[in-house]
Amino acid sequence: MEERIVNYKCPNCTGPLRYDEALGKLKCDHCESVFTAEEIQAQMEAEKAQEQAQEDASAWDTSTMTENWGEGSEKLAVYNCPSCGAELICEKTAAAIDCPYCGNHTILLEQLRGALKPDYVIPFQVTKERAVAALKEHYKGKIFLPKTFKEENHIQEVKGIYVPFWLFDGTADADVMFHATRTHVHREGNDEVTVTEHFNVHRAGSVDFEKIPVDASSKMPDEYMDAIEPFNYSEMKEFSTAYLPGFLADKYDVMVENCSQRADERAAETVYRAMESSVVGYMGKVCVNKRIALKRGQVKYAMLPVWLLSTKWKGKNFLFAMNGQTGKMVGDLPVSLGRFWGLFAAITAPLTAIVWLLLQ
Numbered sequence: 001m002e003e004r005i006v007n008y009k010c011p012n013c014t015g016p017l018r019y020d021e022a023l024g025k026l027k028c029d030h031c032e033s034v035f036t037a038e039e040i041q042a043q044m045e046a047e048k049a050q051e052q053a054q055e056d057a058s059a060w061d062t063s064t065m066t067e068n069w070g071e072g073s074e075k076l077a078v079y080n081c082p083s084c085g086a087e088l089i090c091e092k093t094a095a096a097i098d099c100p101y102c103g104n105h106t107i108l109l110e111q112l113r114g115a116l117k118p119d120y121v122i123p124f125q126v127t128k129e130r131a132v133a134a135l136k137e138h139y140k141g142k143i144f145l146p147k148t149f150k151e152e153n154h155i156q157e158v159k160g161i162y163v164p165f166w167l168f169d170g171t172a173d174a175d176v177m178f179h180a181t182r183t184h185v186h187r188e189g190n191d192e193v194t195v196t197e198h199f200n201v202h203r204a205g206s207v208d209f210e211k212i213p214v215d216a217s218s219k220m221p222d223e224y225m226d227a228i229e230p231f232n233y234s235e236m237k238e239f240s241t242a243y244l245p246g247f248l249a250d251k252y253d254v255m256v257e258n259c260s261q262r263a264d265e266r267a268a269e270t271v272y273r274a275m276e277s278s279v280v281g282y283m284g285k286v287c288v289n290k291r292i293a294l295k296r297g298q299v300k301y302a303m304l305p306v307w308l309l310s311t312k313w314k315g316k317n318f319l320f321a322m323n324g325q326t327g328k329m330v331g332d333l334p335v336s337l338g339r340f341w342g343l344f345a346a347i348t349a350p351l352t353a354i355v356w357l358l359l360q
Contacts, residue, residue: 011035011043060168060256061298069117069241076241078251086219087251088161089244100159100248100308101219102317116252118239120167120302122231124160124247124324131158131307131322134329138320155309160324162244162303163220164252167211168263169297172271175204177289180282199282203275209267211300214259216252220306221319222262227330228323231304235325239303249303256299268292 008017008026015030017040026035035043069076079088083104135155178201185194211233215225237243271292279285305324309331310317320331 008040008044011040060260060296062256064119064298065116065301067116076244084219085253086217087253089249089251099310100161101310101319116301118164118303119300120236121162121239121243122233122236122302122304122325123243124305125235126305126307126322126324126327128158128160128307130327131160131324132156134322134327135309135320135331138329138331158307158309158320160247160305160307162247162249163225163306164216164250165213165225165302165304166216166252166256166259166263167213167300167302168260168267169210169299170212170263170267171206171208171295171297172267173204173206173293173295174271174275175202175291176272176275176287177202178276178279178285179288180279180285182282201279201282201285203278205271205275207267207271207274209270211302212263212266213302213304214262214266216254216259216301217250218253219250220321224319224321224330225306228306228321228326228328231323231325236302243303247305252301260296264294267294 009015010017010028010031010033012033013028013031015028017026017028017035019025020027020034023034026037026040027033076089079090080086081088081099081102081104084099084102086099086101088099132155135158139155180199180201182197182199183194184197185192187193213225213229213231215222272287272290275290276285276287307320307322307324309320311320318331320329322329
C-alpha cells in the first residue's frame, strides 16, 4: 500500500486519509481518526451499495409489462411501412392499408412479436363522419388553401389510429424561494412617495402524479399530441383486442427510458407552477431558488385514439390530428402562392387603373 491513498476519505469528516506506518492504519490528519484498511473497504462497499439502491429506487417500475397479448392476438399482425418505418398493428385479414403517417400504399406483412401488450385503451368515441366534418369546417374560409386539400376524396382519407403512450406515475417534491414585492404610493406634503416592500416567500410541498402521458411514437410530433390533450382517463378501459378491429394501432418505437425526461419535465413544471400560483397578494415575484426532487413510480402502456390525415404538398408533409375521444383538433395548412398572387392581382389591378385615371 502506498503512503497516501488517493480518493480514500475519512468517514467522519471526509478529509483525506493517509497510511501511517507506525500505526499500520489509515489516519485522518484533519480529525485524527484512525481506521483499518478493512474498515475503510467495508465503508466504501456499503456506500456503493447504498448508491445502487438509491439508483434502483429512482428507476421507473416496468415490472408489470408483458408481451402476452392474450385472447385475440392470433388475429393481429404488424405491418411495417418501408417508407417511414412505422410499425402498425392491425388485423391479419387486411389485404393492404395506407400508412397514416406518410400515406404510403405499399405495406409489408410481418408476424406480431416483440410488442408489449398495452395495459389500457381509450376506445374511439368520435366517429369518422364527425372527424371529416370537423376537417371540412377547419378548411372553411382558407381561401389560399391548395385545391387538393379541399377535395372530398382527399378528406375521406382520414384514418383512426391508436397511438402508443407511456403513462408515468410518481411524486414531485418542491422547495421554492421567491423574492416578492409590494408597492405603496402616498403623499408627504407636496411630494409623492413610493415605498416598495420586499419579502422572501417560501413555498414547499409535494404533488402526486398519475398517468403523465408521453407518446411513444417517433413518427408523431410531440407538439401535436400535447395540443390535443387532455384525454379523459375516467373512460379508460383495460386493454382488449376487441377494440382494435376497424382501426390501426401504432407499435411503440420510443422506449420508456427515452420518454422519461419529458415525464420528468412535465412533473417538475407542474409542481413548480403549483407553488408559484400560491404566492398571491404581491405586485411582483421572482423565483430565486428552487429544489425539485422526483420520486419515480410505475409506468403503464396505453393506446389512445387519434384521427389522422397525412398529406404531402410540394415535398412537405402536413398533418391533421384529432383527439378520437374529445374531438380536440390540431393541424397545419399550406398556402397556395398561385391563389395568393392571383387574388392579389385581382384586387390591385382595378385599384391601379383607378389611380392612373385620377392622375390623368
